Amino acid sequence: MTLQHMERPVGIGTHEGTERVGAGGLGMDFQRLTVRTTVRIISRYGVLLGFLALWQAAASSGWVNAAVLPPVDMIVAALWKGLAGGSLLGDIAISLQRAGLAFAAAVIVAIPLGLMIGQVRAVETALDPILQLFRQTSALALYPVFILLMGLGEASKVFVIFWATLFPLLLNTISGVKEVDPKLLEMARVYGARRLTVFRRVVLPGAVPSIFVGLRLGATTALLLLIASEMIGANKGIGFQVMNAQYNFQIPLMFAAIVILAALGLIANQVLVSLQRRLCRWNDPAS
Amino acid sequence: MSVTSITRGGEVSIRDLSKSFSLGGRQLAVLRTLNLDIRPGECLVIVGASGSGKTTLLRILAGLEAADGGTVSIDGRKVEGVGTERAVIFQEPRLLPWLSVLGNVAFGLEVRGVPKQEAEKRARFNIALVGLAEFADAWPRQLSGGMAQRVGIARALTVQPEILLLDEPLGALDAMTKISMQEELARIWSEDNVTMVMVTHDLEEAIYLANRVLVLPKEKNGAVRLVDIDLPRPRDRSESRFVRYREQLLREFGLT
Numbered sequence: 001m002t003l004q005h006m007e008r009p010v011g012i013g014t015h016e017g018t019e020r021v022g023a024g025g026l027g028m029d030f031q032r033l034t035v036r037t038t039v040r041i042i043s044r045y046g047v048l049l050g051f052l053a054l055w056q057a058a059a060s061s062g063w064v065n066a067a068v069l070p071p072v073d074m075i076v077a078a079l080w081k082g083l084a085g086g087s088l089l090g091d092i093a094i095s096l097q098r099a100g101l102a103f104a105a106a107v108i109v110a111i112p113l114g115l116m117i118g119q120v121r122a123v124e125t126a127l128d129p130i131l132q133l134f135r136q137t138s139a140l141a142l143y144p145v146f147i148l149l150m151g152l153g154e155a156s157k158v159f160v161i162f163w164a165t166l167f168p169l170l171l172n173t174i175s176g177v178k179e180v181d182p183k184l185l186e187m188a189r190v191y192g193a194r195r196l197t198v199f200r201r202v203v204l205p206g207a208v209p210s211i212f213v214g215l216r217l218g219a220t221t222a223l224l225l226l227i228a229s230e231m232i233g234a235n236k237g238i239g240f241q242v243m244n245a246q247y248n249f250q251i252p253l254m255f256a257a258i259v260i261l262a263a264l265g266l267i268a269n270q271v272l273v274s275l276q277r278r279l280c281r282w283n284d285p286a287s
Numbered sequence: 288m289s290v291t292s293i294t295r296g297g298e299v300s301i302r303d304l305s306k307s308f309s310l311g312g313r314q315l316a317v318l319r320t321l322n323l324d325i326r327p328g329e330c331l332v333i334v335g336a337s338g339s340g341k342t343t344l345l346r347i348l349a350g351l352e353a354a355d356g357g358t359v360s361i362d363g364r365k366v367e368g369v370g371t372e373r374a375v376i377f378q379e380p381r382l383l384p385w386l387s388v389l390g391n392v393a394f395g396l397e398v399r400g401v402p403k404q405e406a407e408k409r410a411r412f413n414i415a416l417v418g419l420a421e422f423a424d425a426w427p428r429q430l431s432g433g434m435a436q437r438v439g440i441a442r443a444l445t446v447q448p449e450i451l452l453l454d455e456p457l458g459a460l461d462a463m464t465k466i467s468m469q470e471e472l473a474r475i476w477s478e479d480n481v482t483m484v485m486v487t488h489d490l491e492e493a494i495y496l497a498n499r500v501l502v503l504p505k506e507k508n509g510a511v512r513l514v515d516i517d518l519p520r521p522r523d524r525s526e527s528r529f530v531r532y533r534e535q536l537l538r539e540f541g542l543t
Contacts, residue, residue, distance in 0.1 A: 187381040190349060191446065192371045193398035201398065205385045282385040282426045 070252045078252035079259055095238040099226045102161035110169035118177025139164035140228055157229040164225045168217035176210025177203055212276040219268040296328035296482030297361050297372055297449030304357035306343055317343050330476055330483040332493040335503030341486045342454055349375045349452050374448035378455045380435035382427040388438050389423040395446040413441040433464035453485035469495050490536045495522050502539045512539055
């Protein structure tokens with residue numbers, strides 16, 4: 001490769017455009033790029049920013065009671081104090097531990113069990129009625145039972161989260177296995193694939209997108225149950241902080257804890273989405 | 288050419304084969320004591336009205352369905368279930384969406400325990416044979432219908448079958464693609480010594496490809512007919528003898 005070749009711009013889109021135009025046109029091109037970026041940000045986050053602006057205006061101008069709905073800047077300040085000062089970090093850690101432990105246990109139990117139920121007819125027939133019964137019974141209604149059985153400590157909290165997370169994971173894994181195209185299974189059989197090979201090379205990869213739906217639902221459920229369990233009989237944790245701040249009328253702190261919860265949910269979802277992108281490149285229209 | 292050439296095509300003998308389905312409580316016979324010998328290396332095309340059992344016959348040959356009575360033997364061995372001496376090309380490409388073109392074509396060999404490297408070497412040869420060398424790393428969803436079907440054909444060729452079973456493989460393609468794929472199948476068949484058994488509802492396709500056309504009867508007690516297609520290859524669709532065969536087959540169907 002000669003130097004001349006290397007100097008030629010290889011970028012695409014606007015980047016290539018800016019390199020081609022002379023110094024005179026660069027400013028204008030840059031301007032257009034800035035405008036386009038701004039338009040993109042506004043079209044995506046405009047409503048969210050408007051909502052926050054409205055909140056700020058309503059709270060600081062006295063349209064709503066600022067003691068109940070504190071202005072956004074006070075919430076941000078409380079959040080910053082809690083994070084930078086370290087007072088909320090311990091709560092985040094214990095909450096992550098509870099939710100993480102329960103979620104991991106649910107994954108370890110639900111995915112292998114779901115794969116088996118989806119594959120083996122007899123297992124499905126035997127387990128389906130009890131699964132339907134458990135699924136329709138609210139985990140929150142069972143929480144007092146778990147507390148009776150395991151006490152008011154960590155065990156019952158982790159277990160109630162585990163319990164609720166189990167079902168979206170299990171049901172999505174089962175349906176992922178069962179919805180694998182029978183024509184593909186037949187194709188694999190024609191080529192002489194044995195049962196285990198069919199499972200490993202056709203059923204499992206085919207079920208992955210559905211399993212990810214389960215993982216994302218499961219993560220949402222885990223955070224939901226985390227808060228509920230921390231509102232009863234806890235003295236640490238984000239859910240506890242929401243309740244506690246409300247009792248003590250530290251409303252900005254209460255909202256700060258709520259913001260942290262929302263952030264945890266967003267992060268968990270984003271992690272799973274990017275993991276799915278990596279595992280399912282074949283399914284990604286962008287690649 | 289050592290990578291694809293096969294020593295010989297398989298020989299199929301069908302004896303007293305029968306199959307019926309129960310439909311709304313009634314037994315509906317689709318195959319009645321069928322007897323047929325398929326010669327090694329020939330191209331037999333099965334035609335027949337819908338419901339005449341042509342796909343059922345092919346699926347029994349593939350080992351995907353069991354007959355009610357009678358036997359199918361390949362090279363003297365009785366067929367029970369699927370077997371590695373046969374490969375099937377379906378009407379749909381049936382590609383695994385999570386494997387690249389290369390992965391899909393190598394799949395048949397890999398599930399039989401051929402090492403990945405060896406399987407991919409043979410797969411690449413056949414991908415080139417169907418004209419998709421540049422698309423070896425593409426995902427199935429990026430391919431057109433015709434390209435996807437070519438991948439299915441390359442996958443079948445890669446396992447070097449003695450018998451290639453084709454179930455309306457070009458049925459879902461547009462007219463132009465269909466004609467070029469028919470030419471491609473004719474070329475593949477003449478280069479390999481593989482025995483081809485193909486189901487189609489396209490009479491012109493049957494005449495273009497077949498040594499013999501098997502016409503399955505529509506009516507209950509009709510007889511199975513075999514028509515020899517005695518035309519030089521490559522065949523010319525506009526030639527008068529080609530057109531006469533077409534008329535003859537239409538008469539078999541009672542359409543003229």
